[in-house]
Amino acid sequence: MEPVGYVIGNNGVDELIMIANPRYADVIKLFDYVYYEHGDSRILAQVTGINRELYRVSDSLAPVVFNDGVKPVETVLVKLLIIGKKTGDLLKLPEAPPPVSTPVYQADPELVKSYLGLRGRLCIGYLASMQDVKVCLNEKAISRHMAIIGATGNGKTWLSVLVIEELLKLGATVLILDPHGEYVKAKETVSKMDGVGLTVFRLSRQHAGDLTYRVGLIAADPDHIASVSGIDDKAIRIREAFSLAHRCVKLAAKAYGDSKLATLRNMERILAQVASGRRIQVGMLQNLFGTKYPTGNLNDNKYFRRLTVVLSELNDLASESAGRHAALAAKRYVRKLRRLGVYSPLSTRLLKLLKARHASVINLAGLDDSVQDHVAYSILSRVLKARINYVRRLPGPKYPYPVVIVVEEAHRFAPGNGRRTLTYGILSRIAMEGRKFGVFLVLITQRPSKIDQDILSQVQNYALLRVVNPKDREALLEAGELMNSNLDKILASLNIGEALIMGPIVGGQVPIVVKLRNRVLEYGGGDINLDKYWGVKDEDYENEVSRMMGLKIPKLTIERAKLLLDKISDESLSDSVIRGYVNGARVEVDLKNEVWSCSKCRNSMKPCEHVVALLLKKAMREAELMHK
Numbered sequence: 001m002e003p004v005g006y007v008i009g010n011n012g013v014d015e016l017i018m019i020a021n022p023r024y025a026d027v028i029k030l031f032d033y034v035y036y037e038h039g040d041s042r043i044l045a046q047v048t049g050i051n052r053e054l055y056r057v058s059d060s061l062a063p064v065v066f067n068d069g070v071k072p073v074e075t076v077l078v079k080l081l082i083i084g085k086k087t088g089d090l091l092k093l094p095e096a097p098p099p100v101s102t103p104v105y106q107a108d109p110e111l112v113k114s115y116l117g118l119r120g121r122l123c124i125g126y127l128a129s130m131q132d133v134k135v136c137l138n139e140k141a142i143s144r145h146m147a148i149i150g151a152t153g154n155g156k157t158w159l160s161v162l163v164i165e166e167l168l169k170l171g172a173t174v175l176i177l178d179p180h181g182e183y184v185k186a187k188e189t190v191s192k193m194d195g196v197g198l199t200v201f202r203l204s205r206q207h208a209g210d211l212t213y214r215v216g217l218i219a220a221d222p223d224h225i226a227s228v229s230g231i232d233d234k235a236i237r238i239r240e241a242f243s244l245a246h247r248c249v250k251l252a253a254k255a256y257g258d259s260k261l262a263t264l265r266n267m268e269r270i271l272a273q274v275a276s277g278r279r280i281q282v283g284m285l286q287n288l289f290g291t292k293y294p295t296g297n298l299n300d301n302k303y304f305r306r307l308t309v310v311l312s313e314l315n316d317l318a319s320e321s322a323g324r325h326a327a328l329a330a331k332r333y334v335r336k337l338r339r340l341g342v343y344s345p346l347s348t349r350l351l352k353l354l355k356a357r358h359a360s361v362i363n364l365a366g367l368d369d370s371v372q373d374h375v376a377y378s379i380l381s382r383v384l385k386a387r388i389n390y391v392r393r394l395p396g397p398k399y400p401y402p403v404v405i406v407v408e409e410a411h412r413f414a415p416g417n418g419r420r421t422l423t424y425g426i427l428s429r430i431a432m433e434g435r436k437f438g439v440f441l442v443l444i445t446q447r448p449s450k451i452d453q454d455i456l457s458q459v460q461n462y463a464l465l466r467v468v469n470p471k472d473r474e475a476l477l478e479a480g481e482l483m484n485s486n487l488d489k490i491l492a493s494l495n496i497g498e499a500l501i502m503g504p505i506v507g508g509q510v511p512i513v514v515k516l517r518n519r520v521l522e523y524g525g526g527d528i529n530l531d532k533y534w535g536v537k538d539e540d541y542e543n544e545v546s547r548m549m550g551l552k553i554p555k556l557t558i559e560r561a562k563l564l565l566d567k568i569s570d571e572s573l574s575d576s577v578i579r580g581y582v583n584g585a586r587v588e589v590d591l592k593n594e595v596w597s598c599s600k601c602r603n604s605m606k607p608c609e610h611v612v613a614l615l616l617k618k619a620m621r622e623a624e625l626m627h628k
């Protein structure tokens, strides 16, 4: 066999420089596998850089080479990352670099397969440089969690969908926290996968989903829901009133054995009573709540006794003006929570959410960050608890199978800037202890520097797509022990559809560059191809939207609106008054009179991004109809 090149130097024992055999100079590609002989073993290496250079000629000769029209002599220098020699099941780096002029050969698929040992069952693609070698990740290593990292639009969701498909085929229970509703579309294609189920849970009626997930008020920490409602941490009196009302409905539910009493509506009723300065007696609760419950002797009931104590604290509030004001303010916050439609007395049953061979997508699109945070916190805490109860045989809800939790936009739930979300605590606990209880994380983020580094450092498997930002590459260098400057260069050279995978999931020894396979499940939120609808350039639809409203819409607003296009729901676009929900905001535009309203931006002088998003959608819909 003819060598593809010869060693001409080295950089430590793990990097070689090879000069390419001119006959192979145009054949050698990035990520190719090559080897050289060392005694009776072969040392495998991978191409990580290719440089074309002018053959070194002396300074006095250089002008001659160029001026006489002689084609410059080219050398192709190839950087090789040493993978190692096979010793039993292990790959070991050689003790010394090979002598200069050692011949280097192209490795064949069998050699590569036997060295890399990709013997898992999560088959997500092929070696980028050798498309007949399948890459199957080790499913057991998912217990060491996984991070999927890459710049926006480089295929993170694509890869996560592949991992989910493979996990589902093996019978896994998968839970997906989906802040942008990107996985909702998977529902349409899940029937292509035999015996696999997928349910989309929505949080409010105006969003897409099969079932509604509710966060239980009885189990919720009053401080948490007070924060979700927007009550400032320092507004102690308002928080106190809020918390007392919460305890009151919770205890009433327990004392009377009727969970339906623990509603936000009943909290509002209690607070209205306090705000108006009227005292509340136990006997009045039936009237106040508008429900009937047994009025027998409840004096032995411990909840009843606590309820009377809480009522007397509420009455103390009612007796002073500051207390009444606080109750009035708290009532407004409760009303705000009620409008969200996310809370009900009891949480949705866990067994509706968790099933083997099944993925549950939690569609959080359109909810404010604090609501997303509370929902995620509530779900993750319950899942971890159910697994702990099962493993440790403790009383309480249990789930018998391990659960893989996919967290899209993980930096939103566990930001690295020291801000502590509710979800942060539970995510960091799962990152640290989930392995013991069979709760595994797949964290997806565009910005590794923005995610909490303690959590990231618990993750041992990395799938890296193109990461362009040097700061983000630095964060990876810090977080992953496996990361080194060679890999840093590979990262910058990846194409869409390629991923660099490291960690025990690929045997733990060698990073692998994978060409990802096609997926079965659809997902939304990929690039929106406006040209598909318009067949025209950006300016044309910008002009169209401006024309509709009879005024110039700033480019920035249009850009922001484009990002909201996949967050529009319940839209009605055919009449002269169009309406819909855009990222949770209720939007209405009267096209004839060129007036608009947006429940979030209220009295803006110019159409806000929510309004413009709805207009864009209408224009797109019309263009689509025209092209049919």
Ligand SMILES: Nc1ncnc2c1ncn2[C@@H]1O[C@H](COP(=O)(O)OP(=O)(O)OP(=O)(O)O)[C@@H](O)[C@H]1O
Residues within 6 Å of the ligand: 150, 151, 152, 153, 154, 155, 156, 157, 158, 159, 446, 496, 497, 498, 516, 517, 525, 526, 527
């Ligand atoms: N392996 C692949 N093969 C072909 N096309 C791909 C592949 N991966 C991604 N794409 C395309 O690239 C676009 C972006 O992909 P995707 O939405 O998965 O990226 P992302 O990194 O999750 O983006 P974001 O951070 O914005 O969510 C999509 O239009 C998708 O179809």
